[in-house]
Amino acid sequence: MELDKDNANPTILNPSDLPSRRQESLVKKRDDGGSGLFDNLVPAYNYLNDPFDGPSSSSDSDYDVVENIDEQEIYDLISSISDPEHPLSLGSLAVVNLPDIHIQPPTSPFSSVSTVLVEVTPTITHCSLATVIGLGVRVRLEQALPPRFRVDVRIKKGTHSTDEAVNKQLGDKERVAAALENGTLMGVIRKMLSTCK
Amino acid sequence: MSPSLTTPSPAPTHTLHALATLNPPSNSRTWQSAPHPTQPLVATACADRTVRVYSLTSFTLLHTVSGGHKRSIRSVSWKPGTRGQNVLATGSFDASAGIWRRHESSRQGTIGADEIEQGGGSEGEDEKEEEDEEDYQFSCILDGHESEIKSLSWSPTGQYLATCSRDKSVWIWEEIEDDNFETVAVLSEHEGDVKCVAWHPEEDLLASASYDDTVRLYREDGDDWCQVAYIGGERGHGMTVWWVEFEGPVATIQEKDFRASKEGLSDAQKEWIQEAQKSGPRLATCSDDCTVRIWRRTPKETAETESRNTGVPSIIRSFSVDEDWVADAILPRQHERAVYSVSWSRRTGMIVSAGSDGKVVVYKERWKSQAPNGTEADVDGQKEVESERQKTEWVVVAELFSTHDVFEINHVCWVRRADKGRKSEDEEVIVSTGDDGEVKVWTLEESS
Numbered sequence: 115m116e117l118d119k120d121n122a123n124p125t126i127l128n129p130s131d132l133p134s135r136r137q138e139s140l141v142k143k144r145d146d147g148g149s150g151l152f153d154n155l156v157p158a159y160n161y162l163n164d165p166f167d168g169p170s171s172s173s174d175s176d177y178d179v180v181e182n183i184d185e186q187e188i189y190d191l192i193s194s195i196s197d198p199e200h201p202l203s204l205g206s207l208a209v210v211n212l213p214d215i216h217i218q219p220p221t222s223p224f225s226s227v228s229t230v231l232v233e234v235t236p237t238i239t240h241c242s243l244a245t246v247i248g249l250g251v252r253v254r255l256e257q258a259l260p261p262r263f264r265v266d267v268r269i270k271k272g273t274h275s276t277d278e279a280v281n282k283q284l285g286d287k288e289r290v291a292a293a294l295e296n297g298t299l300m301g302v303i304r305k306m307l308s309t310c311k
Numbered sequence: 312m313s314p315s316l317t318t319p320s321p322a323p324t325h326t327l328h329a330l331a332t333l334n335p336p337s338n339s340r341t342w343q344s345a346p347h348p349t350q351p352l353v354a355t356a357c358a359d360r361t362v363r364v365y366s367l368t369s370f371t372l373l374h375t376v377s378g379g380h381k382r383s384i385r386s387v388s389w390k391p392g393t394r395g396q397n398v399l400a401t402g403s404f405d406a407s408a409g410i411w412r413r414h415e416s417s418r419q420g421t422i423g424a425d426e427i428e429q430g431g432g433s434e435g436e437d438e439k440e441e442e443d444e445e446d447y448q449f450s451c452i453l454d455g456h457e458s459e460i461k462s463l464s465w466s467p468t469g470q471y472l473a474t475c476s477r478d479k480s481v482w483i484w485e486e487i488e489d490d491n492f493e494t495v496a497v498l499s500e501h502e503g504d505v506k507c508v509a510w511h512p513e514e515d516l517l518a519s520a521s522y523d524d525t526v527r528l529y530r531e532d533g534d535d536w537c538q539v540a541y542i543g544g545e546r547g548h549g550m551t552v553w554w555v556e557f558e559g560p561v562a563t564i565q566e567k568d569f570r571a572s573k574e575g576l577s578d579a580q581k582e583w584i585q586e587a588q589k590s591g592p593r594l595a596t597c598s599d600d601c602t603v604r605i606w607r608r609t610p611k612e613t614a615e616t617e618s619r620n621t622g623v624p625s626i627i628r629s630f631s632v633d634e635d636w637v638a639d640a641i642l643p644r645q646h647e648r649a650v651y652s653v654s655w656s657r658r659t660g661m662i663v664s665a666g667s668d669g670k671v672v673v674y675k676e677r678w679k680s681q682a683p684n685g686t687e688a689d690v691d692g693q694k695e696v697e698s699e700r701q702k703t704e705w706v707v708v709a710e711l712f713s714t715h716d717v718f719e720i721n722h723v724c725w726v727r728r729a730d731k732g733r734k735s736e737d738e739e740v741i742v743s744t745g746d747d748g749e750v751k752v753w754t755l756e757e758s759s
Contacts, residue, residue, distance in 0.1 A: 221647055224712035227669060261746075262717035264648065264667060285599070286522065286551065287649075287667070287719070288385070289504070291340070291358070292404045292459045292477070295382045 185215040188230055191258050192251050196309045198243050198302055209234055226262050233270040240275050248284040250306040325709040330752040331370040337748035343722040344744045348391040351729030354399055355750050358383040362401055367729040376447045381405040386462045392469040400472055402460035408453040408474050451490040455482055462507040473517050475505035481519045496536035500527050509555045512592055520552035526596055532632045540634040542606055550599035558592035559657035568660030569677045583702040593639055597650035603642040603664045609635040642705045645672045654724040663741050665720035671743055673709040715745030
């Protein structure tokens, strides 16, 4: 996979080719995996053997360098996620905003766990896709960030009619894990994440 | 609320040491590990749709139970009291529960709990048994839940199996004969996912914890199971309750924990011990609110006495089966994120908790120190009625960070130690199960 990428990058001359190439390579990777839908979905979530799955491999080097990940980097990871309804990115729709990303370093010298809090702003207050958007952000960050990060995704207070209920769902590890095993839902999430750089 | 949060936290008196990582680890998330009731085995529920059965004498993988479930296995439970076979129940995100059996060779089938406990000198034989090639066979499937099963648990006698699900229900199944399960109750009291079910060690009393922030208790009334207690609202956790577990039988535990020494106890402390006997085993819960809490049952003495005196036939009950469970304590707040699991030692009365922050914390209960002049603090009658009962307090005895590197811990429990390094018959180890696919074994030793 790594080889494919090294070969592929220099040949991309036209930036507009990038998304389609990436999509193609994602699909190909899945076929090659050959061990069924869930095998692919489950390990993608917080796994030791391959935590820097796919396009995010650039963050490999950050694993050892704690200071390297800042709010801007988190923003770059999630702003290119596509909105499930519109052909636009969450960044351009201002669903995710840089000032709404907060990184909390380890609270104790004995701990190496940092927390990322992302508050998302749904485009309309009753947007039924708020949960899906939040899930997409959480999945993206859990795949891209080193496992020492705990990812908390919330609906920005007062921007959504059922924000408490959505927040509770997004914060529930077990529900998120089960959602990742739901083929239909993961199809939507995969499509949203296919535009990530 | 009466339970005090301002428990003094002296320096931990014990240290947790890594004893072993069960080998090989899973390459997917591991959710929960169930120790076998009598044998030195632990079964681990894995996201890769398998259960891994490890030996606690050699710390190696003995069996992989696979091929039944279509999604993650979330929960696993050994049926207690089986003869000649080991029986596992598995609960999966595919909404079904599976029953798996492994028939023991006739020689192994005769080994009772006592022999295992004394089996320190016969490791050689154990090893041979462990190499037995016969694997766990799929036996039957329990269908009924509409969505992911989150937890399941056999009752202490093995008569009932309780399952719970995101569909907000708790089911009680009774095994009429091998592989013939009857649904004896479908309890739909919760308003959200039911995260965990646990049985009382001595009574047919079931507790469930939920995403609706509440804990509910059920028992059989006549022919129907019904809710008999509710812990929630103002006095509850106020956030998702992830785990619920009962204390061990009081008669046993009070001989082993801080109550064992009766020397110099005040009348109030003696009274506390008596009250605890009447209440029976307490309940421990943990939650997204980062706390671990203890609940106790208000003894029902009065109601029962009244009903006995009326002579009314039991079918027309003059007293309710309802129970009153009240807050007993909030453990020192050591966790910074959701606490996913709490376990109550049946041998020492200590509690261990673990969760998203990757920490393992061990607590013990002790008598609250008395007023300086030696008189009971509540003698003057100035204290609140509730706090008057607070004769004990919980203190942290050990705390360890990053037990699974940077990963979350999904489950933690006490297990009787069975490897060669065991110091005594009764020594326990802590088994933690993490997102890194590892199941780790820890010893608890007094700091020198």
